[in-house]
Amino acid sequence: MSDIRRILILTGAGISAESGIDTFRSAGGLWEKHRVEDVATPEGFARDPDLVLRFYDMRRERIQEVEPNPAHSALARLDALWRGEGRELLIVTQNVDDLHERAGARRLIHMHGEHLAAWCTACDRRHAWRDTLIERPPCPACGVPALRPDVVWFGEMPYRMGDIYQAVGTCDLFVSIGTSGAVYPAAGLVRDARAAGAATLELNLEPSQGTRWFDDARHGPASELVPEWVEELLSESRLG
Numbered sequence: 001m002s003d004i005r006r007i008l009i010l011t012g013a014g015i016s017a018e019s020g021i022d023t024f025r026s027a028g029g030l031w032e033k034h035r036v037e038d039v040a041t042p043e044g045f046a047r048d049p050d051l052v053l054r055f056y057d058m059r060r061e062r063i064q065e066v067e068p069n070p071a072h073s074a075l076a077r078l079d080a081l082w083r084g085e086g087r088e089l090l091i092v093t094q095n096v097d098d099l100h101e102r103a104g105a106r107r108l109i110h111m112h113g114e115h116l117a118a119w120c121t122a123c124d125r126r127h128a129w130r131d132t133l134i135e136r137p138p139c140p141a142c143g144v145p146a147l148r149p150d151v152v153w154f155g156e157m158p159y160r161m162g163d164i165y166q167a168v169g170t171c172d173l174f175v176s177i178g179t180s181g182a183v184y185p186a187a188g189l190v191r192d193a194r195a196a197g198a199a200t201l202e203l204n205l206e207p208s209q210g211t212r213w214f215d216d217a218r219h220g221p222a223s224e225l226v227p228e229w230v231e232e233l234l235s236e237s238r239l240g
């Protein structure tokens, strides 16, 4: 792996599971307790905005109670050290929590948005947001009470796909961590990376739906697998 220069890391709910945030598709996961159509689609929001705002208010509160785990910290360490001699790194997360940045990661894209942001559907501005939205607070910019969670719902376009495809198409190594491979376009990125000649690695509790697309797969908890892999990579590259 020492000829690796450009790394793209895709993360999903599994990397935050050991911090105490429910994943979506595991037994007892979020999509067993709530219908996707009710809480994660524009149609569900139009039908019952109170239900949707309450759901995201609870999730926003929850993520502020938890802490990053060793997997987030290991990626932040890699982000800090993986520099010079043409080295590039990008973490693309499907997660809407802020645990990557709280661990210290900087080169990061939230492709599915962020819990700690609100989007004004009247003036199209986005604001850092920690409080609840159920009371319909006014937008800090335009004053209209039209804020919604800045989270990408099913049927909506994930953020910054141009930047993501560009990085996927030029990476030497694509690593997928803690994601079931059930949701597109994220689930398809491994195939784009392979087609562009990248090596591919899966780190997940169990084989994902797309596990066959990876050259190498290691299965176990992210809090163990990710620090091990990061230390291995740093020492092979004489950066550790």
Ligand code: OAD
Residues within 6 Å of the ligand: 011, 012, 013, 014, 015, 017, 018, 023, 024, 025, 026, 029, 040, 094, 095, 112, 152, 153, 154, 177, 178, 179, 180, 181, 182, 183, 203, 204, 205, 206, 207, 208, 220, 221, 222, 223
């Ligand atoms: P899922 O809940 O679909 O998958 C989580 C994956 O993490 C599963 O494959 C688990 O086996 C694995 N996992 C669980 N605990 C783990 C641990 N401790 N260490 C390593 N892996 C672990 O979550 P995502 O793949 O992130 O989208 O889901 C993708 C998208 O579907 C989400 O971003 C969300 C959801 O609907 C939107 O809301 C738009």
